[in-house]
Amino acid sequence: MTFAGPLGQHTPTPGSLGAGPVLSPQAASQHTLTPGQVAAMFNVNPKTVARWASSGLLGAIRTPGGHRRFREEDVVELLNRRTPATGS
Numbered sequence: 001m002t003f004a005g006p007l008g009q010h011t012p013t014p015g016s017l018g019a020g021p022v023l024s025p026q027a028a029s030q031h032t033l034t035p036g037q038v039a040a041m042f043n044v045n046p047k048t049v050a051r052w053a054s055s056g057l058l059g060a061i062r063t064p065g066g067h068r069r070f071r072e073e074d075v076v077e078l079l080n081r082r083t084p085a086t087g088s
Contacts, residue, residue, distance in 0.1 A: 031072035032061065038070050041079060052078075 035046040038058075042049070053060035053068055058078055060068040 032069040033072055033075055035068055035070070038075050041075065042082070 033041075035049040035053075038049045039046040049058070049070075050068065052058040053070070058070060059074050060070055063069055
């Protein structure tokens with residue numbers, strides 16, 4: 001499978017994916033976020049988001065190129081858990 005990115009075509013090589021689930025066509029149809037997008041939502045560094053994924057706090061999906069992606073619904077769930085509700 002070949003993917004077009006901002007830097008052109010990328011063809012993943014076997015064994016280059018690392019550990020963790022790989023982004024499937026079904027997961028790709030869901031809304032996914034990059035570590036930078038998640039970091040902006042939480043006002044943290046993208047490396048912090050990577051640590052959350054490594055520790056299991058936030059589930060991550062790996063693209064065929066080995067990059068992390070996060071399901072939007074998982075991120076929103078974590079955001080709601082970490083942000084206390086305030087009454088008006």
